[in-house]
Amino acid sequence: MTYREELFRAMDVLAQDDRTLFLGQCVVNSGTFMYHTLKNIPLTKRIEMPVIEDTQMGISIGLALAGYVPVSVYPRMDFLICATNQLANHLDKIAEMSSGQFNPKVIVRSAVGSTNPLFPGPQHCNDYCDSLRSSLRNVDVVQLREAAQIVPAYRQALDSPRSTVVIEYPDLYDSS
């Protein structure tokens, strides 16, 4: 199966869990490549958000504190780093801050923007995985380099007690 087909399967796996909600820009309305991998998911599980990256991450944490497993969607890592306050200062630290009373789990779905066939410039195709890893001690960062990784990685993110940032590579969408 192709990378793209595995992403469809992975999203279906996530959607089958009653706890999950998908939120972000272009999860209900088209406009980014990720939208197409979500369009089979019931609308009741999708929440279209304004462009408020850090606030979206905080809202995701709040939902997680209430028992949901939010799948918080950021179409590019360049946009995800706008949410670093909630990601590094809060999602990564709340279990420590609360002495384990709260352990909000969020699955962050993002991607390194494609550079082919169009080069999108310096703000749309960066891979910040290494810098994220160095900033996060309780949140896992997983890079999806091959199609075969995709479903197991999202299953692991769903089953893990920890939050996970999952990074996709749209340049690989047609690979298998």
Place this chain on the structure above:
Amino acid sequence: MDKMDKQRLIDYEDSIVAAFNRREIASPIHFSGGNEEQLIGIFRQIRPQDWVFATYRSHYHALLKGVPEEWLTEWIRDNKSIHLMSKEYRIVTSAIVGGHLPQAVGMAMAIKLKGLDERVWAFCGDMAAETGTFHECHKYATRQGLPVTFVVEDNGVSTNTPTQDTWGRQCAGSDNVVRYSYQRVHPHYGTKENPWNRGEERKAGAF
């Protein structure tokens, strides 16, 4: 829980002040004081099933939510005053200015989605109330009809920075914003006939 009145709040905070001054607590603490009556009035509306999202200055909030003094004292003496958390009493705080506000909105969203008889109370200082985060949270929660009340605790300063002086006191009005409306011709990315189409996403017009 015994009724927590003004003098009891003051006495409690004074006991922590004394412990801090004896160097028995080796962590930063932000003490409350002077806002007892206001908080007692607000907390009359806050029920046990409601959630409180507060700041790094939250001893009074915890006591008024019902947290036992002994538990709170142990938490503070464990150097955790600035991130006071209680799952049992439904208290979440952050030591980052405004950091708890989006989380409060998320909790309120969950309450609405689940149809619960609960409410979120989100406390913040006057500088936090001027931040973009506050405005995003307030606008989103209000327009989405989420069960959250924002409480701005205005002492005029953030650390020692005078909040309104830093923002400027001159009322600029809205004559320095120009806005125009238009109907877009092209899709968000490229063109309808995008010659660079490749794969089903782009054929479907997503780019």
